[in-house]
Amino acid sequence: MAQNILVIDDEKAIRKTLGEILAFEGFVVDEAADGMEGVKKIKENSYDCILCDIKMPKMDGIEVLQVAREEKPDTPFIVISGHGNIETAVDAVKKGAYDYISKPPDLNRLLITIRNAMDKKSLVTETKQLRKRISRGYEMIGNSDGMQRIQETIAKVAPTDARVLITGENGVGKELVARRLHELSARANGPLVEVNCAAIPSELIESELFGHEKGSFTSAIKQRIGKFEMANGGTLFLDEIGDMSHDAQAKMLRALQEGKITRVGGEKEIKVDVRVIAATNKNLMEEVEAKKFRLDLYHRLSVILIVVPSLNNRRDDIPELITYFLNEIREDYKQPLKEIEPEAITALQEFNWTGNIRELRNAVERLIILSDKKITKQDVDTYILMK
Numbered sequence: 001m002a003q004n005i006l007v008i009d010d011e012k013a014i015r016k017t018l019g020e021i022l023a024f025e026g027f028v029v030d031e032a033a034d035g036m037e038g039v040k041k042i043k044e045n046s047y048d049c050i051l052c053d054i055k056m057p058k059m060d061g062i063e064v065l066q067v068a069r070e071e072k073p074d075t076p077f078i079v080i081s082g083h084g085n086i087e088t089a090v091d092a093v094k095k096g097a098y099d100y101i102s103k104p105p106d107l108n109r110l111l112i113t114i115r116n117a118m119d120k121k122s123l124v125t126e127t128k129q130l131r132k133r134i135s136r137g138y139e140m141i142g143n144s145d146g147m148q149r150i151q152e153t154i155a156k157v158a159p160t161d162a163r164v165l166i167t168g169e170n171g172v173g174k175e176l177v178a179r180r181l182h183e184l185s186a187r188a189n190g191p192l193v194e195v196n197c198a199a200i201p202s203e204l205i206e207s208e209l210f211g212h213e214k215g216s217f218t219s220a221i222k223q224r225i226g227k228f229e230m231a232n233g234g235t236l237f238l239d240e241i242g243d244m245s246h247d248a249q250a251k252m253l254r255a256l257q258e259g260k261i262t263r264v265g266g267e268k269e270i271k272v273d274v275r276v277i278a279a280t281n282k283n284l285m286e287e288v289e290a291k292k293f294r295l296d297l298y299h300r301l302s303v304i305l306i307v308v309p310s311l312n313n314r315r316d317d318i319p320e321l322i323t324y325f326l327n328e329i330r331e332d333y334k335q336p337l338k339e340i341e342p343e344a345i346t347a348l349q350e351f352n353w354t355g356n357i358r359e360l361r362n363a364v365e366r367l368i369i370l371s372d373k374k375i376t377k378q379d380v381d382t383y384i385l386m387k
Helices: 012-024 035-044 061-071 083-094 107-137 145-157 174-183 205-210 246-258 284-289 295-301 315-333 342-350 356-370 377-383
Strands: 004-008 028-032 049-053 077-081 099-102 164-167 192-196 235-239 260-262 269-271 275-280 304-307
Touching: 004 012, 004 035, 012 028, 012 107, 028 035, 035 049, 035 061, 049 061, 049 107, 061 077, 061 083, 077 083, 077 107, 083 099, 099 107, 145 174, 145 304, 164 174, 174 192, 174 235, 174 275, 205 246, 205 260, 246 260, 246 295, 284 295, 315 342, 315 356, 342 356, 342 377, 356 377
Parallel strands: 004 028, 004 049, 049 077, 077 099, 164 275, 164 304, 192 235, 235 275
Antiparallel strands: 260 269
16 A cells, blocks of 8 residues: 655755655655645645655744644654754754755655654554553443442452452453453552463463473473562462462462562572462352362452452343444454444343353354344344344
């Protein structure tokens, strides 16, 4: 896809020269003969880069820069200056211009500067999109009584360093609660390190959590720090804590009691400052009775207990969740927003959601893909209820 460049200069010869050079390099070039025309085009169009002269009638390059920074802050702005305006060009850079090019422009430097400016714009745009997707992906949606209680508990607990145990079925959003606790805590600028205890073999869980020294076992070819050290100054989220081995539970208990860990194969005690949040889909008291989980560790972890309700127990939130997922998936697919009939929403509210929020999102995505312009009750019957 061709990239668009706006050249603003009151000298026709400069505009023509730059236009020919940039067009030969594959850019689409638009021109403005003065600052006021340039501002009008900046407001009306989208450009990948703006080249602007400093000294022009009606409106100079610094004034154009100020408008561009307000209207299109992510668009790189490159100043073109005569030798007598270098100080002004440097001042423009301090005010937000990406760089400046002296007249007559050096072809190689001009192209390199433009490419670098566009690369920077792409990185800034990607970073914003990623941050938006990350923050969007961890929003807690719903105003049911159960969700309001959880939000209230999070608001009270997050500023403290109290350990939290989050329970609930698979797919209810336990990770969202953990992330929200971290985001609202004094440790928000520190790391949030996640460990899925169910996904790590029991013989490796200690090394994963506490690290190991070189040569401590056959495949330990170098020293490795564990998740506790990685989370120092932040939060350690232990997902599926109910699947942790007994040996690891004993070491975990010691780490929580003393705030110190020892790497596998090591002797040195390492002090760690970590807030621990744990989650499980199991009933840990039943696991304690079955002697699969330590009672003392349970009490250490469950200073605060948050039970996340299943989707079937918060059906009032389903319409809001559907709307949220419709917008989220539309953005992912770069498609127009698809309307959903009220009868279709009612049918989805009455469905038995054994997979909870995760299953609902998958269902909405399936409906967006397979339905026509509007999601109907018939679509729900066909693609979700399988009637």
